[in-house]
Amino acid sequence: MxxxxxxxxxxxxxxxxxxxxxxxxxxxxxxxxxxxxxxxxxxxxxxxxxxxxxxxxxxxxxxxxxxxxxxxxxxxxxxxxxxxxxxxxxxxxxxxxxxxxxxxxxxxxxxxxxxxxxxxxxxxxxxxxxxxxxMMNTHANLNASFSATYPARTGDITFISQSGAMLVAILDWSVLTGLNFSKVVSLGNKAQLNEADFIAAAANDPTTKVILCYIEDVANGDYFLDVAERATRKKPVIILKSGTSQAGAMAASSHTGALAGSDLAYETAFNQCGIIRAHSMPELFDLAVVFAEQPVPPNRNVAVVTNAGGPGIVATDTVETKGLAMARFTKDTIDALRQSLPAESNIYNPVDVLGDAGADRYQTALEKVLADPSVGSAVVLVCPTAVTDPVPTARAIVDLHQKHPDKPVLAAYMGGPMLAPGAKLLSEAGIPCFTFPEPAINAISGMSRYSEMKARPEERRETTINADHETVKNIFEHARQDGRLVLLGSEAYQAATAYGIPAAPVLLAASPDQAVQLAEQIGFPVVLKVASPKIMHKTDVGGVLIGLKSAAEVRRGYIEITENIQRYLPDVIIHGIEIQKMMPKGTELIVGMSRDVQFGPLIAFGLGGIYVNLMKDVSFRLARGLTEKEIQKMLTETKAYTLLKGYRGEQPADISAIVDIIARTARLVTDFSEITELDINPIFAYPEGASALDIKITVS
Amino acid sequence: MxxxxxxxxxxxxxxxxxxxxxxxxxxxxxxxxxxxxxxxxxxxxxxxxxxxxxxxxxxxxxxxxxxxxxxxxxxxxxxxxxxxxxxxxxxxxxxxxxxxxxxxxxxxxxxxxxxxxxxxxxxxxxxxxxxxxxMMNTHANLNASFSATYPARTGDITFISQSGAMLVAILDWSVLTGLNFSKVVSLGNKAQLNEADFIAAAANDPTTKVILCYIEDVANGDYFLDVAERATRKKPVIILKSGTSQAGAMAASSHTGALAGSDLAYETAFNQCGIIRAHSMPELFDLAVVFAEQPVPPNRNVAVVTNAGGPGIVATDTVETKGLAMARFTKDTIDALRQSLPAESNIYNPVDVLGDAGADRYQTALEKVLADPSVGSAVVLVCPTAVTDPVPTARAIVDLHQKHPDKPVLAAYMGGPMLAPGAKLLSEAGIPCFTFPEPAINAISGMSRYSEMKARPEERRETTINADHETVKNIFEHARQDGRLVLLGSEAYQAATAYGIPAAPVLLAASPDQAVQLAEQIGFPVVLKVASPKIMHKTDVGGVLIGLKSAAEVRRGYIEITENIQRYLPDVIIHGIEIQKMMPKGTELIVGMSRDVQFGPLIAFGLGGIYVNLMKDVSFRLARGLTEKEIQKMLTETKAYTLLKGYRGEQPADISAIVDIIARTARLVTDFSEITELDINPIFAYPEGASALDIKITVS
Known part of the structure; x- marks a missing residue:
């Protein structure tokens, strides 16, 4: 480093x-x-x-x-x-x-x-x-930039920005808000030092608590992932990555000449290495303030204390939308609230201390809910009423947070001049104070996600896989010598088998006699398919026959297919006829790979069959360092998983076999960077085992 | 009214x-x-x-x-x-x-x-x-409320709120922002006058330009829809409806005793009657400001003018995410920009006038893009640099907007003190000015949606449908007399047929002889099913036999099913065996109905078959006033539609037949409010016509 x-x-x-x-x-x-x-x-x-x-x-x-x-x-x-x-x-x-x-x-x-x-x-x-x-380092009193703005207060946010203008804008804006900086870095063209260098430095910097980035691309995918994987275990790394849309990426490349990787790869990479992704500038800075000022919540359960019902409902909606949960108070808490609040109060969550609540009632309610072991964080909502005490209420919030420093406490002071002094007191005392409930709860959601990502298992070693590297190498070389970049079905079958991917045998026959011999070898029934990478839709030209049960049928089939192709596509070269073992029907799945410029092979898993593009039921992971645990998580993100578990009383499929296929596919495409595309569709999953039916491999 | x-x-x-x-x-x-x-x-x-x-x-x-x-x-x-x-x-x-x-x-x-x-x-x-x-009416100098805050400036927003506290909060907050009110109404318990009364009044009020609501429920679904349908043709109606989450709805009902309708019904109702739904409080008020101050854009094409690349990319991303499009300038515009801007500027959209741009360069660029006929709206981004002229730039924006009063112009002044005087000038002159690009673009998106909804066809008359009301009435009465709420398959078939819904005939046989006679009447092959609403999964108990091709098979089948049921479910009463015509396989669809407490029957359409719950490929409409046009739109929202159009070279299905089935189903459930549930799954769609295979009707 x-x-x-x-x-x-x-x-x-x-x-x-x-x-x-x-x-x-x-x-x-x-x-x-x-x-x-x-x-x-x-x-x-x-x-x-x-x-x-x-x-x-x-x-x-x-x-x-x-x-x-x-x-x-x-x-x-x-x-x-x-x-x-x-x-x-x-x-x-x-x-x-x-x-x-x-x-x-x-x-x-x-x-x-x-x-x-x-x-x-x-x-x-x-x-x-x-x-x-x-760049700036407020802790060394160093502003080595031409920005006219300079943060008034030193703090613990390191902000790394690929846009210089945005950096200056935020510095100017920070004067109005609670953003206090440790280091500020304008990346410029990133010719040598890049975002990963500064993320690594900030991760080891004792004066940095939160790492904030605006980037348009990453300079080096592997290095970035290595650095981020380690940094996120120490501190939150929050990134706004722009150029996510097609038009945005075009704007990005005309602007910095940056080669924007596909957004899907970024999304997957960020998730896999524990980065919190902000989806807008307001969200980026809301998260920054909250991470800088507050602890990470011990759990997803949020308590809401409010002096009005409406905002309480809005907060509750947001808790659910953002993947958090409303805390369910213990009986002790409920009893304590019942004893100390007026009878008309709502003592369940959200706690409604009523419109005539002064600071004391907020104090009582917040004290009880923060003491509840099931509560992970608290949001205090204050609406202006005739008796609202914005400043004493703020003081009570600050005091109680000091008593429970392990639970984040945020506020939404919903109003303007009537509440401003209280809101100011809160911000200055390190309680992030918003105008509306939604951004506060969204920020807690970001912290919760980080907390879970931080707890991810350290070990990201790939499973050891026995693979016959040499065989695959030879197959690829042979295809290239033959002037083909798309492998024949029989070659793809051999390559998959060399890496231990279970597949229905595909053998190539050059004559009717050989077809019969091979069919007898693998056993009936069989499927015949014309072997020609040039023919995309083999069925449409009479190039496929299924369910052939005897030597006679295979012989006739061989001739029929050959004739069909001669009739429909007289100019296409065919490499023979493929004989494939006909497998019993299983749950149809797809496993595929596309290669990202920045982050390498991206593995896809989902529902297979002819409706793949329609259903779009696919989850993705980077092949890099993919563990069994991560593959299992990948499966659960799809509808296919519901089928595999046994839908509507059907027998569950052999999930470990699917996990194994994905791990082996990841290994294959990692070992051979010349594989530009790979699709296994369908894979049939069975109660025991699984089998790849159609494997398509393209090499460069 | x-x-x-x-x-x-x-x-x-x-x-x-x-x-x-x-x-x-x-x-x-x-x-x-x-x-x-x-x-x-x-x-x-x-x-x-x-x-x-x-x-x-x-x-x-x-x-x-x-x-x-x-x-x-x-x-x-x-x-x-x-x-x-x-x-x-x-x-x-x-x-x-x-x-x-x-x-x-x-x-x-x-x-x-x-x-x-x-x-x-x-x-x-x-x-x-x-x-x-x-309530308040600023135009009559009347504050008939106990709120300590009162809007300083009269304006043209009517704000109707079911939460009194939120109303006061917003009035206080409005002092800091550009929200100016015409009428303000705190709905309270809505015992008599409700949100719809005030929406109707505001629609006819010449001093109201925008209608803003916070509601937790609607008092009367039909009345609300009638009012909203008319009001939204005159003015934007923007609603934040809370209690959308399960937990939020619980909080809502403990708060006001309001019976919260399901959120899906609200979402559908709002869409169908042209309401703009805000999903958060910040969004509600951003939309209010923009609708109050700016015209509705003539099209979805946004031009962005910026002095920095990064924010331009962020804006471009947001344009795409929010369903807008980056304007493609005409050749004239591009030439004009090329001539008048420095060579390094980006003259395509987003237009980058560069970091050293003063007000003149913004003026030039904005003038050209606003004059472009393809541009529907413009967003001006300003980052602070050494030469930024925030106030003269603001003046230029205001002037140019006056020359193009038909196109909305919004600004994001990205900074704090350095830009504040310019931002203030803009807000006061009616150009909504944000800190970040995203909320500005989101607001334009809301305006675009409104503009499209406003242009929806006036005519919402239902298609005339010939229906045999009497037959259905008799079937329901007979079932009730028989003590059944779930209709037999043969009854459901008759009811559907009475409303012109094409269905595969189902006839009920009480003996093997009758089964044979009925099978011969409808023609082989047939399906036999045990007739018993009590048996949910008929296949599992041997209650279904398919593909019976002769009288002998039907006779044997009748006996076999009867014996199976006696063996597996000896206590269940069976009403006989249903004989159904076996139909050729088509594209499997579902049409269903659930009844909402507030808005009445909600019609669902999507992919059918046994994976309905897994795929969740369903779109919804209220049955109320459902037009053919709306049904057609409903179809296009599903993946099923891609199949119907002819996926991967297959023959397209008869879409008009599906539209007709949906229209007739809507009519049936509207005519008979005692139908509590209805599911037609699957419907087979064919290149010509369609057929309902399994119809389940539950009455109250």
């Missing part, structure tokens, strides 16, 4: 391209470093000035008496290569390249960017950017 | 239970009426005072020289009946009963409430409440 301690906590900082002119980026950066209160040495570098902003100015990096630990680069793009070399020679460790005019402007820029990376790598220098806003 | 003109614009108002004591509700109401600037006569009524708040006080309603047009009631619950009678005698037209202690406190309260309604009805008085906060 890249060590970024010095990057964020440099002893000294030089600003290459520092400028005397207000409004120039090179001036803004220098002013920001000075005004943020940075304690180390600051070296403006500019051959045309002697002094800038009261500091002595150096003509070049070499002229500085020491090697500055960090150099912020704001020179024109054309001069960056020379500057980087000078920094390398001097012994600089870290660069922040603000300068634009690289990958984002086209091919020439991309070439320049590659050269810049080469220079940095040759001197083992870390480089952020180019084309970025810079 | 109830005329509420005088209710909202009374010449005179009396306050029964007016009080001298500050803090008392009877004092708060009087003060509010006075301080809101009401111009008509104000009569405090209280036997114990001579003067309150500087006005002469009357001992009772009768003592007032004229009949006050509106009386606000704040006397104790026990005195409300006498008071209402006195009002009626005096000739009062409208009551607002603030007093609590009715339905919401239990059975006695409910009795009192019923009596109060009786009194009001007997004098033809309108009554709002009881147990409500009151």
């Amino acid at each position: 890249t060590d970024l301690t010095g990057f964020f906590n440099p002893r000294s900082v030089a600003i290459a391209g520092a400028s005397q002119k207000p409004g120039k980026i090179g001036n803004a950066i220098l002013k920001n470093i000075i005004s943020s209160g940075f304690k180390g040495a600051i070296y403006p570098v500019n051959p045309k000035a002697d002094e800038i902003e009261g500091l002595p100015c150096y003509p070049d990096i070499g002229a500085i008496q020491e090697a500055p630990e960090l150099v912020v680069v704001a020179v024109p793009a054309a001069r960056t290569l020379d500057l980087a070399k000078a920094c390398g020679e001097k012994g600089v460790k870290h660069l922040v390249v603000i300068t634009a005019g690289f990958k984002e402007v086209g091919r020439e820029g991309l070439e320049l960017e590659k050269k810049l990376v080469e220079v940095c790598s040759s001197y083992q220098m870390n480089m952020l950017g180019p084309n970025c806003v810079g | 109830t005329d509420l003109t005088g209710f909202f614009n009374p010449r005179s108002v009396a306050i029964a239970g007016a009080s001298q004591k500050p803090g008392k509700i009877g004092n708060a109401i009087l003060k509010n009426i006075i301080s809101s600037g009401f111009k008509g006569a104000i009569y405090p009524v209280n036997p114990k005072a001579d003067e309150i708040e500087g006005l002469p006080c009357y001992p009772d309603i009768g003592a007032i020289q004229e009949a006050p047009e509106l009386v606000v009631v704040a006397v104790p619950a026990a005195r409300t009946l006498d008071l209402a009678k006195a009002c009626g005698e005096k000739g009062v037209k409208h009551l607002v009963v603030i007093t609590a202690g009715f339905k919401e406190v239990g059975r006695e309260g409910l009795e009192l409430e019923k009596k109060l309604v009786e009194v009001c009805s007997s004098y033809q008085m309108n009554m709002l409440g009881p147990n409500c906060v009151g």
Whole structure:
């Protein structure tokens, strides 16, 4: 892992391209470093000035008496290569390249960017950017960016953004809200350091509690997954990934030249490595505040305390929609609430302390529900009434949360000026306070999801699978020599069998005699299919015959198919006729693979048969590090699973056999990166075992 | 329709239970009426005072020289009946009963409430409440409520709320936001006047542009649908309906005693009558602001103008997720943008005017895209940069919107203090300004949906259906006399046939001889089924035989089934054996009906067969006023429709036959309210015609 301690906590900082002119980026950066209160040495570098902003100015990096630990680069793009070399020679460790005019402007820029990376790598220098806003470390009083905004309060959120403008916008907005930052990083073009480097650094940073990212892509799927898998076990990593829509991805690639992976792969990858995915900017920042200020809830059961029925119902609806549960209080809690609240109060959840409740009644109710062992979190709703005590109520909430620091407490102060002082008190005391109940409950839902993901088993080793690698390699080579990229059915059968995937035998016959011999070998009844990857819908051209029960039928069938093909498709080359053992009907399933540019093979499982595309009953997992446990979870996400368990009194299917097929398929496509597509459809699942009926493999 | 003109614009108002004591509700109401600037006569009524708040006080309603047009009631619950009678005698037209202690406190309260309604009805008085906060009409300077908040600015939103607390909360919150109200109504227990009365009044109110509701249930489904169907053709009606979750509905009923209809019925009803459903409080009020301030977009194509790539991508993603489309500019627009923007700008949608854009560049870009005939709406995103001109940019947006008043223009000023003055200018000038892009685009999506719903065909007449009502009536009576609520297959077949629903004939045989005779009558092959509504899974007990091709097989089958039942279920009464014509296999569909407490019969259509519950491929419509056009739309919402159109080269099914079956089913269940459940599963759809195979009808 890249060590970024010095990057964020440099002893000294030089600003290459520092400028005397207000409004120039090179001036803004220098002013920001000075005004943020940075304690180390600051070296403006500019051959045309002697002094800038009261500091002595150096003509070049070499002229500085020491090697500055960090150099912020704001020179024109054309001069960056020379500057980087000078920094390398001097012994600089870290660069922040603000300068634009690289990958984002086209091919020439991309070439320049590659050269810049080469220079940095040759001197083992870390480089952020180019084309970025810079970075901040509030704990080192360092604002090495040209952003005019700077967080007023230091805090424990690390915010990593692939959009510089969004980063500045959020910094400005944070002044109005409870977002306090530890580190802020503008990724720019991610030519060298990327989001994964900073996630890794933040995971090990004692001043970071929450890692927040806005990204448009990941630079390196494998590295990202490795880092995220470990980071999410330590701290919440919340990501807003844009470019999820087709149009959005187009906008993304015209913007940064980023090659956006398919959203499905991102969704799957994030889920598998424990990342909380935010689906909008408001959600991203709501989650950030709540994760930064509150503990993760011990369970999904939410208690709601309200002074009005309507908002209580709205909150209850949201609890259910967001996959949480309304806490069921213990008898002790209910008794205690009954004794201490007015008779008309609702003492079940949501607890309604009534419109005439002052702070004391909120205090009583919240105290009792937080003490209930079944309650995992609490949301307090306050509507303005003639007797509402927004500030004392806020104080009571803060006190009670201190007594129960292990349970998150959130508030929705539903109103404006009448409640504002109370809302302010809450926010400042670390109780996230919303205007409406829904975002509060949505944030608890995010925390609950994280809590469950954090508890996922450590071990993600793949099951050991005995596989005959050599056989598959030979099959692929043979097909390629033969000029085919789509394997014949008999080849696919052999490849699957080599990896222990149970399949109905498929043998290739080149003559009627051989067909009969092979049919007798595998046993009747059999299916005959024309062997030709070029023919997509074999049935439509009379290329398939099923249920042949004797040597005579097979012989006749061979001739019939051959004639049919000659009649319908006289120009198509056929490789013979495939003889397949006819299997008893089972539950039809599909297992497939598509390969994602970023995250590699993506395994699909679901209902099989001819209606696959209509039903779209499919769940996905990355093949990478796929465990048996994860495959089992994958199955449960489909309707197919309901069938496999035994639907409407039918006998359950052999689920372990299906799990095994998926594990072996994942292994096969991981071992052979030349498999570009793989579909097993249908697989018949039986009460004992399963059998692949039709296997399609395409290689590159 | 109830005329509420005088209710909202009374010449005179009396306050029964007016009080001298500050803090008392009877004092708060009087003060509010006075301080809101009401111009008509104000009569405090209280036997114990001579003067309150500087006005002469009357001992009772009768003592007032004229009949006050509106009386606000704040006397104790026990005195409300006498008071209402006195009002009626005096000739009062409208009551607002603030007093609590009715339905919401239990059975006695409910009795009192019923009596109060009786009194009001007997004098033809309108009554709002009881147990409500009151009402406001800003255009008459009338705040007849005990809410301490009062909207500062009059506007054109009518807000109708079943939660008084939420209403007060929103009034307080509106001070901070752009919500300006025309009428505000707290529904309370809805004992007499209900949400539909006020929606109808608001629809005809020239000072109302948008109708906003928070409800927990509707009082009368039919009346609500009638009113909403008409109101939504005039103005947007936006509703947040709570109690959608199971837990939420429980909270709702413990709160108001409201009988919450199932959410599915609400969802269907809202869709069918053109209501925009908000799914959260933030969404409800975002929609309110946007509908109040902006025109409805002419089409779904959104243009985005931004000074930063990242937010542009986020906006593009949201456009797609929310069912909108990114506008594709005409060549003229693209050329004009190319000529007037810097070379590095993105001139396609989203238009990126770059980080160094001032107001002029925004002006240029927005002017061009608004002039593009393909653009239906525009969203302007502004991130803070060193050169951002938030206020001049805002002015440019306002000016351009005035030039294109037919296209909605929204803004997201992404930041805090740096952008606040610009955001304020926009809000005040009627351009809704958000912090993040997503809520802006979501609001446009709501407007687009409304625009499409508003354009729905006027004619909602049901198709004329010839139906033999008498036959069905007799079948039901016969079954009831026989002590059965579930019809026999042969009865259900007759009932369906009487309504013109094509079905495979089912005849009931009481002996082997009769079975043979009936089988010969309908033609072989036939199916035999034991006729006993008590036996759920007939196949499991050997109660079904299929594909019987001769008289001999039928005779043997009759005996076999009888013996099987005697063996497995010796105590079950069987009504004979049903002979059904065996039909060729078609696409399996289901048509069903469940009856909603509020909205009546709900018709379901989807994929049929034994996997119905697994696939859950079903769309719903209210039977009420169901047109052929609507049924056709209903079909297209399912996967079944893809099959019917001819999936994977199969012959298309006879869709008009399916539409006809649904129309006839809707008519049947509408004509016979005693049908509590109806399931036709499967229906076989053929290239020509369709046939109901299994019809289950339960009557009450």
